Amino acid sequence: MACRLSFLKVLLIILNVLLSLIGVSLIALSVYELNSSTPGTFEHIAIIVQIFVGSFVVLTSFLGCFAAGRVSLGLVWSYVICLLILLCLQVYIIVAAHSTNYVDRARNDFLALWSDPRRSSERLSYIEQKYSCCGQGGPQDYILLGGGIPINCFENLERQQNKLFSNGCLEAVQAHATDNVINGLIIKWLLLIVELASLGAATYLGITVRNKLRRERF
Structure with missing residues (x-):
């Protein structure tokens, strides 16, 4: 019994360390993407949801480590409840991710910006510098609009022909x-697998501790 209990404690702590690392990775990836997303778009909202889920994962993993270390029945079952909530959220997010065409949404968001280049000039400038691109399909788009090629279409903002971005931003x-x-789905599925493993280990630990307490009473 003591060996099994110790094994479950160590296993649960290891799983929760993995959970926290995945949660931090999800938050870091989301924060990075948040800076390049357009406020109010579907992508922006999805990223905020991911940050919330990642934060919840990290907090839950801390609870799991604490519950395993203290071998507290109340903490273990509280951790199990948190994991069940996380699993429900995770399943919903994965289903939504597979059923949503993020590439099309990103395309539509960019086309919405390009429909009014003057009004969206600041945002377009950011995109062009970040992705080393110019216009919708290339530098010629600005010429077709009757204007000159903006400075943000050049590497390091140096107006030299050999530093002109030739690729289109779309x-x-x-x-x-x-x-x-692709990266998001890998993290989401990995997180789901670790959550399921943690749920199994925590449930088994809770049952083991409960049975141990019952035997001690009698």
Whole structure:
């Protein structure tokens, strides 16, 4: 009994360390993406939700480590409840991620910006410098609009022909969205697997501790 209890404690602590690392990774990825997303868009809202979930994961992992260290039945069951809530959120997020075309949404968001370049000039400048791109399909887009190529279409903001970005931003934005979807799904599925393993270990630990307390009473 003592060996089994010790094994479950160590296992639960290890799983919660993994949970906290994944949660921190999710928060870091989300914060990075938050800086490049347009406020009010679907992507922006989804990123905020991910930050909330990541924070909840980290806090839950701390509770799990504390519960395992103290071997407190109340803390263990509280941890199990938190994990069940997390699992429900995680399943919903994964289903939403698989059913939502983030690449199309990123494309539509960019096209909305490009529909009024003057009004969205600050945002477009940021995108062009971040992704090393120019215009929707290339520098010629600005010429077709009857204007000159802006300075933000040049590397290091140096107006030299050899430093002109030749790629269009629409393609760059879509490629970036594709990478984010892949990375996000990997983290979400990994998080779900660790949460399920933690739930199993915590439930077994709770049952073991409960049975131990019952035997001690009688």
